[in-house]
Amino acid sequence: MATQAHRCTCFIIPPSMLRKLADTATSQADRCLLLDQCETSAYLRGQRSISPVATGVAAVGEKRRTVYDANHKTTLPGKLMRTEGGVAVADAAVNQAYDGAGITYDFYREVLKRNSIDNKGLRIDSTVHYQNKFNNAFWNGQQMVYGDGDGKLFLGFTGALDVIAHELTHGVTQHAVPGGLIYENQSGALNESISDVFGSIIKQWKLKQNVEQADWLIGAGILAPSVGKALRSMADPGNKELTWSGDDQPKTMAGYVEGGDVHTNSGIPNHAFYAAAIALKGNSWDKAGPVWYKALGLLTPNASFADMAKATSQAAVLLYGADSPEQHAVQAAWKVVGVV
Ligand SMILES: [Zn+2]
Incomplete structure (x- = not known):
């Protein structure tokens, strides 16, 4: 079957x-x-x-x-x-x-x-x-x-x-994600972001770094120094000093690129995760990671950023209860990036 x-x-x-x-x-x-x-x-x-x-x-x-x-x-x-x-x-x-x-x-x-x-x-x-x-x-x-x-x-x-x-x-x-996430538009940028989120969490987990100690960079070490330091920064998407000269990621919906590449607009949900993890303190894999992971099962193939905001909020309720500090932190993170 x-x-x-x-x-x-x-x-x-x-x-x-x-x-x-x-x-x-x-x-x-x-x-x-x-x-x-x-x-x-x-x-x-x-x-x-x-x-x-x-x-x-x-x-x-x-x-x-x-x-x-x-x-x-x-x-x-x-x-x-x-x-x-x-x-x-x-x-x-x-x-x-x-x-x-x-x-x-x-x-x-x-x-x-x-x-x-x-x-x-x-x-x-x-x-x-x-x-x-x-x-x-x-x-x-x-x-x-x-x-x-x-x-x-x-x-x-x-x-x-x-x-x-x-x-x-x-x-x-x-x-x-039931049916997978279609690799274009916002669902594609979410697909990319989810990979950056767990890519970063797994690096932090291996290095035993809490959210303050982590560098929140993606791909540090794969570029020659003449090209740059990393592909992307979840802490500050689009900061070319931290990454490389062509970094075109927006950090909030104000910079959303209509029709942009999935690796570009993923800066927005990436930064939402970062904001949630910082607010929840400690290790990214203790609370923020499990919330994002649980949200995957609540998405549909065409999910938008707003759908992910809703799914992570629901996931926080399922894991920590309605009106919990965790749910509030997750909702606030999506406000930081202008999705809600
Ligand atoms: Zn990818």
């Missing part, structure tokens, strides 16, 4: 970023490579966006990871390099993908009582060394895929836990 669910081929690096970097590339070869990858991304993203999701067939598993090597080609999944419990191999990217998937699995299991991406112990497959100098990482609806980066602008993607957790969370969203 299978149901239909909206899934995305979701990239960590938006095409607009690749295009902006192509504009300022110092050589024709670099420019061509970036534009070429922009087209590859558009092609993969345009592929069938609805896929059957098997329901209730596979035996419930525990943590099961496999990592493959595409050997710089585009055939997936590639050559099997490491399976669950296997010893570390010589290839650092294989081990990083394995470890990052494991930490993400452990977080969902221990903190949110979720058994893998589908809550049924789905095996987490990852492929490293996709294509040549590929400046991106993505979830294709079924597995994780990592490029190596060109070494000039992008330093690699498997080293950043928040990037791994961001991408795997696209899989969680696909299963946890």
